[in-house]
Amino acid sequence: MPASPDPARAAAAPPPGPDGETIGFYKPDSYNAEESVGHMMRRITTMLAQAVASQMSEPGGPTFPQWAPLFKLHMGHATTVAELARECQLDTGAMTRLLDRLEAKGLCRRVRSVSDRRVVNIELTDEGREAARQVPHVLCSVQNELLTGFSPEEWMQLKHYLRRLLDNAQAIAARGEKNDPASS
Known part of the structure; x- marks a missing residue:
């Protein structure tokens, strides 16, 4: 009689790929976190953030966590606290605290909507717009330096792989949301 499958291993097994076959790149008995894709991506993201922060840090200027909302406001991707938080x-509480700091630096202001008093719009000040204009220059500089030694073909291939990873991560998240009774 065959042994029943180990439920812990079955739960950890990835779903089959498009060809129906699952490849087990990682094995619990030989797992090395430092060599995992997630760990390496996290380290790269952290180090990238530190490099951006060091280039963005003028005295009194936006910090690394503050430049992203400034840039998203500047690009028109959001106009309210809720949109910017998304x-x-x-979460909206963290975004409110971040906006408090940006407002204290004179980089943005909150303005009540005239059509709906419950809505608070966020506007960049002249100083905020100037700070936001610097963001793409710094991001390009840091990311180009990060890609030192890559050929244009390797860069395109890397972006292709990263998009596939992102698609897989989004599929995993969607399955988790579908199985989470709290999200229904």
Whole structure:
């Protein structure tokens, strides 16, 4: 009689790929976190953030966590606290605290909507617009330096792989939301 499958292993097994076959790149008995894709991506993101922060840090200027909302406001991706929180993947409480700091630096202001008093719009000040204009220059500089030694073909291939990883991560998240009774 065959042994029953180990439920812990079955739960950890990835779903089959498009060809129906699952490849087990990682094995619990030989797992090395430092060599995992997630760990390396997290380290790259952290180090990238530190490099951006060091280039963006003028005295009194926006910090690394503050430049993303400034840039999203500047690009028109959001106009309210709730929209900006969604765009920056923060909860509204954290976004409110971040906006408090940006407002204290004179980089943005909150303005009540005239059509709906419950809505608070966020506007950049002249100083905020100037700070936001610097963001793409710094991001391009840091990311180009990060890609030192890559050929244009390798860069395109890397972006292709990262998009596939993102698609897979979004599919995993969607399955989790579908199975989460709290999200229904």
